[in-house]
Amino acid sequence: MMPKLVITDLSKRFPLAGSGGNGGEWLEVLRGVSLQVGQGEFVTLLGPSGCGKSTLCNIVAGLFPPDRGEVLLDGAPLAASRGRVAYMQQKDLLLPWRRVIDNAILGLEVQGAPRAEARAEARDLLRRFGLERFELAYPSLLSGGMRQRVALVRTLLCRKDLLVLDEPFGALDAMTRAAIQGYLRRLQEEFGRTILFITHDVEDAVLLSDRVYVMTARPGRVRAEIPIPLPRPRQSTDGGVVREKAGLLALLHDEMAEAFR
Ligand SMILES: Nc1ncnc2c1ncn2[C@@H]1O[C@H](COP(=O)(O)OP(=O)(O)OP(=O)(O)O)[C@@H](O)[C@H]1O
Ligand SMILES: [Mg+2]
Known part of the structure; x- marks a missing residue:
């Protein structure tokens, strides 16, 4: 079967702040990254x-192009697939003048869904995520974890x-995190959604993933591709989970040591 997402030899650099770029200094951020998501x-x-x-995510979501390399979605170049990726950016980017419910339906609205229908769908999910009493609140009144859930x-x-x-999950407490992990797993298992998940938490990675790509310190390259063939549901205390976590941590530690040398 053709993979959903194929990234080949992706590279990106940015002009270093203050150096003006052209003729100035560059920050090499991604170097020859290749990966696939089935x-x-x-x-x-x-x-x-x-x-x-995050730079890689931004490229996959079509926010800006890579300097080199290719991103294929269902076999077609990314340019043709803009708008086909649902992207949750690291910064939550809620619109401060819209209530929680109307922030939640933004994507659906853009896709042309009728507002009442969109709101009903959003209400259901907000409730599952523990936000039912905050539908009419404005984002500025929410905690960081609540904003992240919206x-x-x-x-x-x-x-x-x-x-x-x-x-x-960056701003979520352990209980909320576990509940939302369960929800994401069901999304994948029951609805066959394809998910590219970013984290620096090895436990999230092992509990949720079919495969993990471990990246090097900047410039980011793929250091290792680790399949996680453990049965589900997974608990953080399972022997297999503990083993895989230790393996990933060891890889990450090497990278951190490299980065701060
Ligand atoms: N638009 C931009 N212009 C200039 N530099 C950028 C830009 N976007 C990212 N960078 C730089 O690229 C590097 C990688 O940033 P990025 O946000 O992709 O890292 P990350 O792996 O997501 O980090 P974190 O785990 O902290 O979120 C950083 O040094 C950042 O300053
Ligand atoms: Mg980031």
């Missing part, structure tokens, strides 16, 4: 801070088959 697969990108994970609801509601989630 239809219905849950793939995690794990890597140290600053290695280019952004996640907004992304999940988009009827798109590739979900790119950039550290969606």
